[in-house]
Amino acid sequence: MKNHKSGFKWTSIFIAAVLFVGWTTAPAQGQAPDVEAEGAILIDVESGKILYNDNIDTMLPMASMAKMMTEYLVNEAVEEGELNWDDEVMISQELADLSHNQQLSNVFLREDVPYTVQELYEAMAIYSANAATIALAEAVAGSETAFVERMNEKAAELGIEEYQFVNSTGLNNSDMQGNHPEGTPADGENMMTPRGTAQLAYHLIQEYPEVLDVTGTEQMLFREGDELDEITMRNWNEMLAGSGSPYAYEGVDGIKTGQTAAAGAAFTGTVEQDGTRLLSVVMRTADIEARFNETEKLYDYGFEAYSWEEVISEGEQNEEISELPVPNGKEQEVSIEAGSHLTMPILEDEQDLYTTSVTISEDVLDEDGALSAPLEAGEEIGYIELDYEGEHEKSYLTDNMEKSATVPIIASEDIDRANWFVLSMRGVGDFLSGLWG
Known part of the structure; x- marks a missing residue:
């Protein structure tokens, strides 16, 4: 840069x-890259200027990137005094059962054990834990159905023009074993444009910058010291600077990966170098490695082709x-x-x-x-x-x-x-x- x-x-x-x-x-030097994704966007966070865009206004499935809205609403609830980070949340039998579905990203939850908002939030933001996400949605709004209403209302409030939230996690409703939010389609998907996804991420990191302390954590123990349920949560974001991954990129500290059959592999990322922060979204890339490779193209282009x-x-x-x-x-x-x-x-x-x-x-x-x-x-x-x-x-x-x-x-x-x-x-x-x- x-x-x-x-x-x-x-x-x-x-x-x-x-x-x-x-x-x-x-x-400055650099040529616009050929980004292999169905939609991609790169913005300069300070000015909001779009540095790269391709098909950014097409509605696409967003998979677990939908959890960024859950993160936003949890932070908002804490800010407004509706929740405290040390509040305890009890788990229903349905959520306990869902948390043991090893085909989904989860930490194991038990019906008779209280969990703090903080540890559920860390499980969601670092490990993309789905049952933990629903537990937070219920803690904020009383039910996931009511929480989904808040998600859609907040998207409108943030000025996002096209969106569809059907659950708090980003899973396809069909993966939720019949426990999807009432009033949403049994096969419903969370949908948003790359531009809208970038807007959501922008508001999240601008209004609650402390979220990057969590999303930038390479790994953490869930229920540390618990003989039954302790698990190492490794961040799915392999671009984190300290991850040791071949995709690690200097300055990356967020935000959220996503993958479903309909969405393919997607990633909303953010990187800061020399005081300049960029925000990127790639949607429907070929595979989980491609989402990081294509994001790397965007970051190299941003820092090399532009001078601030x-x-x-x-x-x-x-x-x-x-x-x-x-x-x-x-x-x-x-x-x-x-x-x-x-x-x-x-x-x-x-x-x-x-x-x-x-x-x-x-x-x-x-x-x-x-x-x-x-x-x-x-x-x-x-x-x-x-x-x-x-x-x-x-x-x-x-x-x-x-x-x-x-x-x-x-x-x-x-x-x-x-x-x-x-x-x-x-x-x-x-x-x-x-x-x-």
Whole structure:
């Protein structure tokens, strides 16, 4: 990965409240990979910018990646006081029986033994334990049926456009021995697009970043010291940096694998290197090894083909246009500057295809279209927007994320309104100046 810091180059003029600005960045190297998956997406987490996409809006089975929504809702329940990590959960006979199905990913659970929310959560996030997942769903909502309703409601709340949750685990309902949630099809599958899956993962790691402490755990003992039920839970994510796997990749710390007959092998991953975090989804790859190989292609492409440029620095001013007129102020000009920094991933050979435009907000303009006092230091008077003029699609994970390509323009100092006498004298002066002219 390449990181560069380049100053914001204000080189244009103020026209109709908009500044058109040019800047340059350093080139990066790399070509878009051929990712062998039915759908794949790679995003830069900080900006939400999509770095790679292929068939990202097709609904596909998501298998155990559905557990990311269960993880989200469990964390939300703890945050809101509905659950505590040390709360004890009792297991039904049906779940105990399901947990002993060795054709599914499980830790053994017993009907007469209490389990903490924490240990069930770790079994779900690390080992993809299915009966433990359902136990958590019941602890949150009272029943898995009610929990599935929450899953669908939360997907809508998060702005995910296409989704279908039929259970908490990602299993096909037919694998649940007739115990699938009431009201869902007996052969139902959890479905989502690669884009929607990335949105779910984005919200999970942004709102509950501590989830990565668990999903990044290579292995853990379940029920340590229990002679009957102790089991080593090895994380199914073989890309974890410390896993010792041939697929290990520096900086990978999440998030969730998935595999069913309908879904094939899928993987939602995230990796951080040098302060830059990428998020990826691959769906319907050929096999469990392919999901990691294809993800590796995405990460190599992201870090090699893009350079992360600080194109605007906080507090930076334009050498030519560092002030704007304030006709009714005590001081008739105000110094302006960038209110925050902007760092963006820039693709190879496209450093000359970006410009920036600065728009002054109508709210701070008077009826003559000029800045109007009073103004306070730090007050936002407009924004700088990064504009792309190339052929590649300019896209973000969500429409709202496109706002990440803007920073505010602020007043650098207080400007008080001039009193009526000063304004009157200026009016007389302007009148006399007009006569003289």
